[in-house]
Amino acid sequence: MDLTRSRQHLRATWQSVVDWTGERRLLLVLTPLILLFLFFLVIPIVSLFLRITPEAFFESLANPVVIDALVLSLGTATVSTCIVILMGTPLSYLNARATYRGKEIVDTLVDLPIVMPPAVAGIALLMAFGRRGVIGRYLDMWGVQVAFTTFAVILAQVFVASPFFIRQARASFEAVDRTYEDAARTLGAGRLRVFFRVTVPLAWAGLVSGAILTFARALGEFGATIMFAGNFQGRTQTMPLAIYTTMQGDLNDAISLAIILVIISFAVILLVKYITRRTFRC
């Protein structure tokens, strides 16, 4: 009996040694690959910071091109995020809660801008709202011009960035147990009150992270903006467009703008991670 037990013990020990050496060997093979990939991701970002002195960075920040681009980008991205939240929330909630004919088609349409190349989005917007566009020609008759204005920048950002909020919001609404909404109604809350006092607070983390991702995507919008809104300093030249333009003249300005965008992107990711970690215990 003892002999059997000691044999079993020996076999188990040997097995763990084999497992351990196997794992070690796998780790030895994979580590360089992982490190190489991380190096590939990090080195371009680090290079940005290494290519410019702090003095040159702050000097560039005083350049009107940089200031205009920064102000325009933050302004338009904020407005387009608000528009996406206002227009996208009812749709996300409807798609999370209701079944209706054509829901799949609506879902596909909402997701389309994610896979559509931004240049395609740009030309599509131009065909719709340009001076001779499907809608633009009527707006033109009223003296309203959309293309190549700041409003066009916002439209391009809304078009390209809206799926990020709508997808996230829908998933967050779906995750809210319907019983909470039912309970609130039996307690005397009307539909609107249930939505704002129960559903939204419970979906809050997802809604905020969706909004932040939308803001980040809007901030980085390039292709659709340059085609539909043009590249006019102070009016339609957002940060990515200004990077493209200044790169042909003063590289320091381009690098400074790029660094600002990197910092914002980094902050966005951290913020989203922090917010999504804070969930309610149900």
Place this chain on the structure above:
Amino acid sequence: MLTVDVAKRLRDFTLEAALEVKKGEVLVLIGENGAGKSTVLNLISGLLTPDRGTMTLDGQVLFSDRERINVPPEKRNIGHLFQSYALFPHLTVYENVAFGLRCRKMPEEAVASRVMSRLEEMDMVALSREPAGSLSGGQRQRVALARALVLEPDLLLLDEPLAALDVKSRASIRKELKESIAAAGIPAIIVTHHFQDAMVFGNQVCLMENGRITLRGLPDDLMKKRENSFISSFFCHCES
């Protein structure tokens, strides 16, 4: 008094519920899973709409297909306790109990006094600032009951009120619950799987099978109908 005579087409069968519950009386609904017990509660509280029939509570029509009346759930003043208790996890115990009063636009001082006196009655003042998500099963049950009773509802619906509790706390909370229902003096309907609940709470027990009430009577009378397999296993005294 609650009178219900409604029908609703469900996926597997047509639910037809006809029942009457007087003030201070407790009707216990028993039956297999999927027999339509919780659906009856949802129809009464207005979360689901019947296809046809009528429903009145203390003379007020809650639903009538002929008169095209369907009072929304928020206007019915019915306390509905869900199996999961459905306490709002983003709110504290106090805010959960105050939720319905605030919906009724009651001044904040009146809300505070009613909530606190209800919590005092249930010996839960110490927990008032706790987030609802951090409570134990028994505490949740009591907060959910306090949240429903603080509104002084005209009817109480309880969907498996003790199912989420362990056997030990079930007996004491059953006693508390019986006292609270008796003190409220309103009609109540309890859905349960537990024989003890039917014996302790029930003035009448109804057995639901495939959406229909097939047997009804006093708990003691029903106990004798051993030819029904569900009744026979339900009253086998093997559950606590």
